[in-house]
Amino acid sequence: MFNNTYDIIVVGGGHAGLEASFASANMGCNTLLITSNLQTIGQMSCNPAIGGIAKGQIVREIDALGGFSGIITDCSSIQFRMLNTSKGPAMWSPRAQCDRRLFSYYWRFFLEKNDKIDIYQDTVVSLIVEKYKVKGVITYFGIKIKTHTVILTNGTFLNGIIHIGKKKIKGGRISESGVKGITEQLSKCFGFKHGRMKTGTSPRVDGRSLNYEKMEVQYGDINPKKFSFFYKTNKLIKQCKCYITYTNKIVHDIIKDNLGSSPIFSKSINGVSPRYCPSIEEKIYRFTNKDRHPIFVEPEGWNTVEMYVNGFSTSFPEKIQYESLKKIKGFEKIKILRPGYAIEYDYFYPEQLKLTLESKYIDNLFFAGQINGTTGYEEASAQGLIAGINASLKIKKKESFILKRNEAYIGVLIDDLVTKGTKEPYRMFTSRAEYRMLLRQDNADERLTHIGYKIGLISKNKIRIVNEKKNKINKCLHLFRNYFINPIDINFILKNKNFPIISDKKTIESILSRSEVSIEDIKSIPLVIDQIKKNDFDKEILEAVSIKIKYKGYIDREKRNAKKLLKLENIKIPNNFNYKNINSLSIEAREKLTYYKPTSLAQASRISGVSPSDLSILLLHINR
Structure with a gap:
């Protein structure tokens, strides 16, 4: 029945599994998506909405990298709101209410249009592993399917139990059976640590x-x-x-x-x-x-x-x-x-993964979504995308793809999971990111689309669109820095707001940098309106320029801090580094570093119990 060996098998048809399947297929890998029920592909098990605080930023990042969550949401939206607009732009977060049926329909629609993806209804109950390298899967019906790589995206299905009062029903979702076998195999045969988490849904x-x-x-x-x-x-x-x-x-x-x-x-x-x-x-x-x-x-x-x-x-x-x-x-x-x-369901401790989301214990086995201890469609989708990308890159023997904390919320999410682990369902918040002003929802395309192009998920046409946007932003910034406004054109606005008036000509940038002046105020000045129309600066461009001018100090400071962090990121720690032999390290640091196996000095610095003095000692030994 399955005579060929697939490049990648994705286990699970939820948000993580779908993004993983599209990423691997669109990067040229023959992909098989196995799910227990073809009718529930892309199911919104909980609330019918996508986005929200920090989550909306993640969806825009997925789109900028070439993922599909944003597209599916736009196709099925029934209401859209930008949250937190009364706060600074770092907090603005898009959220869409979706038609649950249409959301699933469009995932299936795009899935079936992709010739590189096969779909199959069955339940994977165990993995075929030889010499700690995954070779295939075995299904509930005893079918063995060969593959080079497996991505597990089991969601809430591993030994899932549904609770309603005293009633206990085995299942991963209402009216859907749970999955037994994978947890038992990975824990007993390969030493994976796992725990139990609980989530819930409303009437x-x-x-x-x-x-x-x-x-x-x-x-x-x-x-x-x-x-x-x-x-x-x-x-x-x-x-x-x-x-x-x-x-x-x-x-x-x-x-x-x-x-x-x-x-x-x-x-x-x-x-x-x-x-x-x-x-x-x-x-x-x-x-x-x-x-x-x-x-x-x-x-x-x-x-x-x-x-x-x-x-x-x-x-x-x-x-x-x-x-x-x-x-x-x-x-x-x-x-x-x-x-x-x-x-209630099983999850695996995410610190057992590399930053690529590949297992540290079994080669070519990746984990994504709630199986890693996260909660939320958006967090799952992001992990699926990264797992699919890295699985494909490994097959092609190319360098791994890892987003840094200053590059994307996705980078923060995965670094938090792998470096710190989680003992409770992990949810993304803007407060988890050190560089919120850099990681805004409006500039995800500027930050990430060129990266998506390099790995093969973004077309030349999309790169052209982003470059045109960047050029227009720079052109508008140049205009605002060199075009002067007469006091008579702006003072009536300042007077109406009870703010000090100006006595000399000022550049648009100088005026706009004042907290009391909005981009709408600037647009109301007749001579400025002429320039905006002449250069075809739309609302998106003007909003981007306004943010760059008003928050320049914050943005520049975060860029400087990110550069300092990058120095530590570039100091790599060999995979076989022996911490136990460094007696000058604290006992806790030795234990934590041996367990987590950080890949860089920056990652080591984020592990609880590793002190600045431990880092100095570590740096000394790495240099040796």
């Missing part, structure tokens, strides 16, 4: 049973943007409404009185819960000073009455879910279509 309810007049309306942006820099989709003219309501004391009392029936509090669940996305019962228990918690009511698509109750993830019995929900304003006549549930 789905019938939108016809809700009273939206009692809720706050959450509209999309008036001029919605898109995630993809390159793929053109129709403008999102019509948008679905989302709604906000709140829990209250009655809801809290019901939940407090029934905590014992939650598997989290009855200790039926041993896995670690997400700190930053807790269940409603954990929220009520942990935040006793809160009188209410927001509940976001999100449509599942254009042509469905199904609504997702974001903020009410729970594993309570169905009866308690119903009793507490109907006490929320607007939910008085609630009809539940599907109860919320918790799911």
Whole structure:
């Protein structure tokens, strides 16, 4: 049946598996995607949305590198919002509400258009490994398939158990079986360390049973943007409404009185819960000073009455879910279509991976997504992309692809996982990045597209588009630095804002650098309008230039700090370096460095327990 040897087999048809498959196929590798159910490819298991704080930046980075998550989101969006616009540009984060059915449809659509990708419905239960090198997989039906490389993207399916009250159902997602065999093989035969994590999802309810007049309306942006820099989709003219309501004391009392029936509090669940996305019962228990918690009511698509109750993830019995929900304003006549549930599953400690996401123990075996202890579609997609790229590069015997912390949020994500590990579901935040001003959502194409081109995922046409954008930005910066504004043209704006007026001519750059002056103020000056029209500077270009001028000090400082870090990144540590022989290192440093095996002095510096004096000693021995 499978006579040929595949270059790469991807196990799992979720967000990580799909990005891995496209990356490897588009880099020329014959790829087989094996998933337990062809009908749930690209399934949004939790809320029907992509992006958000830091997550939106990741999706734009994936797109800039040649991935597909942004394209799929744009094709299936029903509402778009740019979050945190009241804050600085480092915090601006795109988020789109999606049509769940269309999201899966477009993943499958693009998948089937790719001649380099074969898809097969079955369940991988073990790996074929010879001399610590992966050679193939064995499926539930006993089929052996040969391959040079395997990428595991099993999500929540490894020994997954679904919890609803006292009910325990084996499965990786509601109505879908879990996977047994892979954890047992990797841990018993090869010494992989693994743990248990827990995540959850909210009830789905019938939108016809809700009273939206009692809720706050959450509209999309008036001029919605898109995630993809390159793929053109129709403008999102019509948008679905989302709604906000709140829990209250009655809801809290019901939940407090029934905590014992939650598997989290009855200790039926041993896995670690997400700190930053807790269940409603954990929220009520942990935040006793809160009188209410927001509940976001999100449509599942254009042509469905199904609504997702974001903020009410729970594993309570169905009866308690119903009793507490109907006490929320607007939910008085609630009809539940599907109860919320918790799911407990295996993950592998990510510090057992290289920065390429290849295993340190088995050659040509890569891990991506929730199997590495992360939570979220976006984090999974990013890992899938990087695993697919590096698996392809290794087959071609080319240099590995590793993004640094100052280059992308994706670099921060993977470095955090591999260097520090995680004992709880890892979620990306802007606060995790040291160089937030450099890693903005608006400049992901400027940062990464040329890299995507070098590795073979970006076309010449896309590079041309980015270069044209860069040239226009530079041209606009030159204009703003050399074009002078008369006091009469700007002083009326300053007066209206109660700010000091100017007495002499000033360049546009000088005026725009003032905190009280916006790019919209500059655009309102007739002579400047003429120059903008003459040079065809659109809103995107003007926004980029405004950011570069207003935040120049912050950007320059982060660039200087990144250069200092780069010096440490360039000091490589040999893979077989023996730390145990360096007695001058602290005992903790020796233990940690031997376990993590950092590839550079910079990575070693981020390991907890490795002090500055340990680094100095290490540098001395490396130089020797």
